Amino acid sequence: MEIHEFQEMMKRLYFKRDSERGVNGTFNWLVDEVAELGEELKGTDPLATEKEFADVIAWLASLANIMGIDLEKAALAKYPSKCPKCQSSPCACTF
């Protein structure tokens, strides 16, 4: 599934609720989901870890929806198949 299709799916599912919650509340949910992912990374349950990855990209898409940002366009504008710093693929940055 394309990134923009996933974002549109999240919009169909959650846009009304996301809009009502607003940017700050939705960002706070994203932060909570990232923290939950961090906890699962310490564990030994691959399925639980996968679910937390799913939640992080889902809340990121929700946040992009209420900001009116196209996550796919944003991602490819910054990462057009080369490193944005050294312009190489693979990255050859020396830092």
Next chain:
Amino acid sequence: MEIHEFQEMMKRLYFKRDSERGVNGTFNWLVDEVAELGEELKGTDPLATEKEFADVIAWLASLANIMGIDLEKAALAKYPSKCPKCQSSPCACTF
């Protein structure tokens, strides 16, 4: 671009460095990028905000790469075009 294609692109660009940094270091970078996104959400520069969205999905993909997790499969397993809690589209959860 499909989610898995974006993840594969990030793997081509950064897998060697991501692997050397490891799970904890890469998760910490993800947390930092989420914090930077939070700062930009308070601002008035749409392009800067888009770049922070790009960085969050990029670092999430990097983390998935070193965990051996397919972000697209994980996302669609949890969000198969319906809410995982109420099974409806749009979500009709009453909480």
